[in-house]
Structures are given as C-alpha cells and as structure tokens.
Amino acid sequence: MIGGGSTGAGVARDAAMRGLKTVLVERKDLADGTTGRFHGLMHSGGRYAVKDPDAAKECIAENLILRRTASDCIEDTGGLFVTTPWDDPAFGDSFVVGCEATGIPVEEIAVSEALRREPRLDPGISRAFTVPDAALDPWKLVWACARSAQEHGAQILLYHRVVDLERDGQRVTGALVRNELTGEELQIHADVVVNAAGAWAGQVAELAGCRVSVLPGKGIMIAMNHRLVNTVVNRCKMPADGDILVPIRTVCVIGTTDVRVADPDELEVTQSEIDEMLDEGEKLVPGFREARALRVWAGARPLFSQEEVADTREVSRSHALLDHRDRDGVEGIVTITGGKTTTFRLMAQAAVDAACAQLGIERPCRTHEEPLPDSEDGSFYVLGSRLRAREPVPQSEEIICECELITRQRLEEAMERRRTGNLDDIRRTLRLGMGPCQGGFCIYRATGILHAVERLDHHAANVALLSFLQERWKGAHPILYGDQLRQARLDDWIFQGLLGVQHLPT
Numbered sequence: 001m002i003g004g005g006s007t008g009a010g011v012a013r014d015a016a017m018r019g020l021k022t023v024l025v026e027r028k029d030l031a032d033g034t035t036g037r038f039h040g041l042m043h044s045g046g047r048y049a050v051k052d053p054d055a056a057k058e059c060i061a062e063n064l065i066l067r068r069t070a071s072d073c074i075e076d077t078g079g080l081f082v083t084t085p086w087d088d089p090a091f092g093d094s095f096v097v098g099c100e101a102t103g104i105p106v107e108e109i110a111v112s113e114a115l116r117r118e119p120r121l122d123p124g125i126s127r128a129f130t131v132p133d134a135a136l137d138p139w140k141l142v143w144a145c146a147r148s149a150q151e152h153g154a155q156i157l158l159y160h161r162v163v164d165l166e167r168d169g170q171r172v173t174g175a176l177v178r179n180e181l182t183g184e185e186l187q188i189h190a191d192v193v194v195n196a197a198g199a200w201a202g203q204v205a206e207l208a209g210c211r212v213s214v215l216p217g218k219g220i221m222i223a224m225n226h227r228l229v230n231t232v233v234n235r236c237k238m239p240a241d242g243d244i245l246v247p248i249r250t251v252c253v254i255g256t257t258d259v260r261v262a263d264p265d266e267l268e269v270t271q272s273e274i275d276e277m278l279d280e281g282e283k284l285v286p287g288f289r290e291a292r293a294l295r296v297w298a299g300a301r302p303l304f305s306q307e308e309v310a311d312t313r314e315v316s317r318s319h320a321l322l323d324h325r326d327r328d329g330v331e332g333i334v335t336i337t338g339g340k341t342t343t344f345r346l347m348a349q350a351a352v353d354a355a356c357a358q359l360g361i362e363r364p365c366r367t368h369e370e371p372l373p374d375s376e377d378g379s380f381y382v383l384g385s386r387l388r389a390r391e392p393v394p395q396s397e398e399i400i401c402e403c404e405l406i407t408r409q410r411l412e413e414a415m416e417r418r419r420t421g422n423l424d425d426i427r428r429t430l431r432l433g434m435g436p437c438q439g440g441f442c443i444y445r446a447t448g449i450l451h452a453v454e455r456l457d458h459h460a461a462n463v464a465l466l467s468f469l470q471e472r473w474k475g476a477h478p479i480l481y482g483d484q485l486r487q488a489r490l491d492d493w494i495f496q497g498l499l500g501v502q503h504l505p506t
C-alpha cells in the first residue's frame with residue numbers, strides 16, 4: 001500500500017480486515033498530503049448534483065455510511081445552498097431536480113428561516129436549500145483507519161518513501177523503500193501493490209512502467225479565526241471558486257480555487273487568489289474581509305483524466321480504479337485515484353476488490369458495516385466537548401495550548417504514542433498550535449515538554465521548534481493584516497525578542 005492519505009489508510013484498513021498481510025508506506029506523516037489540506041467538507045453530493053451526477057451519487061451513499069461508521073470524525077453541521085444576489089435564482093430549480101435524481105435529501109426553506117439559522121449571511125439571499133453536508137476531521141479519520149488496520153495486523157511505515165517498484169518481467173513483485181529520517185533502504189516483497197499516492201499516483205505508477213494521467217488541481221483555502229457560520233454554506237450555482245464556507249472546530253474555512261499545476265509539491269499561493277477568496281467570502285458573509293484571517297494553505301486534487309483538459313474544474317470528481325493487469329499488461333499493481341475524501345471508503349473497497357481478484361481470492365468487504373475505533377457508539381463530535389469535559393474542575397490540569405484546550409497529560413500521551421520528535425506530527429494529532437495565536441503561546445511550552453520527556457536532546461528540540469515556526473510562518477505571512485498582523489508581531493516578540501530563537505544552537 002503506497003500513500004498515507006484517506007485513500008491509503010482506508011485501503012490498509014480494508015485489506016487488513018479481509019485478512020491480507022498489509023504494509024502501508026507513506027513518505028511523510030499520515031494525512032500530510034492532500035487529505036490533511038482539504039476543505040473539511042463531508043459532501044452530501046449537492047455540489048455535484050447538476051454538473052457531475054455520478055460523483056453526487058457516490059458522495060451521498062458514502063455520506064450515509066460514514067455517519068454510521070465514522071461518527072467521531074464528523075460534526076453534523078448540516079448544509080445550506082443559498083442564492084446570493086450574484087447567483088441566478090433559476091439555478092435553484094435545476095439544483096432540486098439534480099438532488100432528487102441523485103438521491104440527495106433536499107428541502108427549500110424560507111429565506112427568513114435560513115437567516116435565523118445563520119444570521120451573518122447576506123440578507124439579500126433570495127433562496128435557501130438544506131442538504132446533509134457535514135464537517136469531517138481528516139486527521140481523526142486517517143488515524144482511526146490506521147489504528148483499525150494495525151489492530152488487524154497491518155504495519156504502518158511513516159517517513160518511508162517508495163523510490164522504486166521491483167519487477168520480474170511483467171509482474172510487480174515489491175518496492176524499494178527509503179527511510180526519509182535515516183536514509184536506510186528496505187525491500188518489501190508484495191504480491192500486490194496498491195498505488196494510492198493521490199496527486200503523486202502518476203509518479204508512482206511510472207516506477208512500474210505504467211502511465212497514469214493524474215492532473216494536480218491546486219486549491220487554496222483560508223481559515224478565519226472563528227465560526228462565522230455554524231452550517232456548511234455553499235453558493236447555489238455551478239461549482240466555482242470561493243463558493244463554500246465550512247465551519248471546522250473553532251474556525252471556519254473559505255475555499256477554494258482550482259488551477260492545474262505541474263508539480264503537486266510546488267503549490268504557490270498568490271495574492272490575487274487570496275483577494276479572490278476574501279471577496280467571495282464577502283458575498284456570503286458581509287464584513288468577511290474585516291474578520292481575522294489566520295492562515296492560508298493549498299492542496300493538490302488528484303484529478304484523473306483520460307484526455308487532455310484545459311480546465312481542471314471540467315474533470316469528474318468520481319474516482320478511478322486502474323487495474324494495470326488489464327490496462328497495461330503489468331500484474332501485481334492497482335492504482336486508485338481521483339475521488340474525494342468523502343468517498344475514500346468506497347475507493348478503498350474498489351482497490352482491495354481488485355487486489356483480491358489479482359490474488360485469485362474472494363473476501364467480502366466489511367468497512368461499510370464495522371465502525372471505526374471511537375465511533376462505536378455512533379455519536380458525532382460536538383463543538384465544545386473539550387471545554388465541557390474540563391469545566392467541572394477547571395484547575396485540574398495544566399493547559400499547554402489554550403486555543404485548542406490541550407492539557408499537558410494529553411500532550412505527553414500523544415508524544416508517547418506518536419514516538420516522534422516532529423512538532424508538526426503532534427500538531428496533526430492534537431491540533432496543537434492551530435488556533436488564533438498559531439502556536440505563539442503553546443509551541444515553546446510543547447518543545448520544552450518534548451525535550452523533558454526525553455524524546456529529543458536540546459539540539460534536536462531547537463531544530464523542531466524552528467521548523468515548526470517556519471511552517472506556521474509560511475501559512476501566515478501572505479495574509480497578514482488587521483488583528484492577525486498584531487498577533488504575528490506579538491509572536492515575533494516572544495520568539496525573536498524574548499527567546500532569541502535565531503541564536504539557538506542547532
């Protein structure tokens with residue numbers, strides 16, 4: 001299994017649950033690729049109901065399955081499609097027809113009711129529809145799949161890059177893998193390799209001599225420092241840029257663009273893209289531009305296309321399963337790409353079915369029935385649960401990250417469990433440093449704790465701190481204005497002025 005995004009983690013779980021001896025290889029951390037950089041929306045399919053009905057049907061079917069099997073990773077915010085003064089009110093009729101044809105529950109509600117639910121929306125909206133959109137936590141999802149895979153005997157190799165695929169004639173027999181931290185190389189024999197490397201799937205397939213055309217479609221998103229809406233809000237029109245606002249935990253995220261790029265590792269964010277996002281946000285929520293923007297980032301969609309296209313928005317969001325035995329005459333390798341995080345489970349099922357067919361065995365998939373770890377009781381994540389758990393005894397534990405309410409014990413447990421000296425790995429596990437101060441108050445404390453729990457010597461701790469700050473800075477500096485600029489100055493005084501981090505021995 002190559003790739004530790006939602007697709008790869010889903011494949012590893014599915015394969016291990018079917019009793020296959022499974023190894024997942026990821027060149028960085030789990031969900032470090034597109035999955036950890038997506039918009040956070042568990043699609044109802046509404047977005048594709050008119051333009052891409054196949055993708056819409058996949059989304060609603062998987063949405064309903066994930067509600068049962070991955071509830072801990074979901075906040076059931078609900079979704080609204082609204083017609084703003086810039087949108088054609090007649091599109092709402094095609095939207096309803098599309099939803100009904102693809103099985104998406106949809107209801108038109110009075111504008112006054114939509115504004116009662118979401119008072120910050122532009123009061124000029126003329127139509128509003130409800131659909132079962134929700135917010136999805138990618139890190140919880142991917143780690144729950146990985147834990148379940150491990151419980152079924154799978155091995156997960158992080159920071160291991162596949163540098164070559166080994167072939168015996170027309171058959172792939174395994175992979176040559178390099179440990180990115182030590183440089184050590186390792187050969188892994190495999191009867192079947194599943195290529196779930198997302199936007200990098202073309203590069204990986206090439207190692208086996210197969211051509212797969214994956215177009216990386218860059219999208220940028222901006223996180224605002226609080227929830228301007230509590231429901232996922234979409235513009236009711238054909239999918240375009242900056243037309244979705246997703247509430248995620250304590251923030252909300254506006255996105256996104258779709259621009260074809262040459263290399264999924266080179267995703268530049270331009271000022272014009274930022275301005276476009278803020279302007280589009282303004283059309284949904286007046287005053288959006290004055291709100292505090294925390295961070296901007298980009299991800300690369302893995303878009304599979306058989307033919308050359310100029311505009312990546314025209315590529316279907318359905319997934320593509322490529323069985324290279326039938327397609328290229330190369331046995332022992334299957335590629336699964338395209339799709340959405342929302343449809344990762346279905347993609348995993350298709351890939352493992354194809355792997356089983358190549359192995360000549362029949363084992364039924366159970367991931368549509370068996371809940372992920374922590375989702376057994378079927379209850380959704382509820383905003384404020386960390387605070388609620390803490391309120392009865394407010395002084396009981398030391399808080400390290402105030403924005404995300406992360407206690408020292410929780411942090412130490414995560415450091416122990418992850419066995420990592422990388423503060424970004426801890427961030428992905430706990431959301432450490434992802435709130436308004438972007439690590440300004442918590443990250444030097446977390447570094448000290450990492451050092452104290454003897455995971456790092458002082459040189460390595462300094463390197464970890466500096467690389468965390470550098471990563472955060474990348475996402476902050478393109479959007480520095482207003483209050484967040486003041487915050488950045490304060491953070492700068494803490495790290496440069498008070499702690500003199502630029503002089504730390506590394």
Ligand SMILES: Cc1cc2nc3c(=O)[nH]c(=O)nc-3n(C[C@H](O)[C@H](O)[C@H](O)COP(=O)(O)OP(=O)(O)OC[C@H]3O[C@@H](n4cnc5c(N)ncnc54)[C@H](O)[C@@H]3O)c2cc1C
Pocket residue numbers: 002003004005006007008025026027028029030031032033034035036037038039040041042043160161162163196197198199200204217218219220221255256257298299300301302337338339340341342343
């Ligand atoms: C801007 C944007 C917004 C989006 N919003 C949504 C949304 O709201 N809802 C939704 O459902 N979907 C959304 N998507 C789509 C969704 O994020 C992707 O379809 C999904 O994350 C792809 O997952 P994946 O596991 O296939 O790929 P990835 O998550 O990219 O995983 C592939 C992994 O392969 C690894 N890899 C690459 N090469 C190698 C190698 N040689 N050796 C080992 N490992 C390797 C990479 O490091 C990476 O971690 C969005 C996409 C973008 C770009």
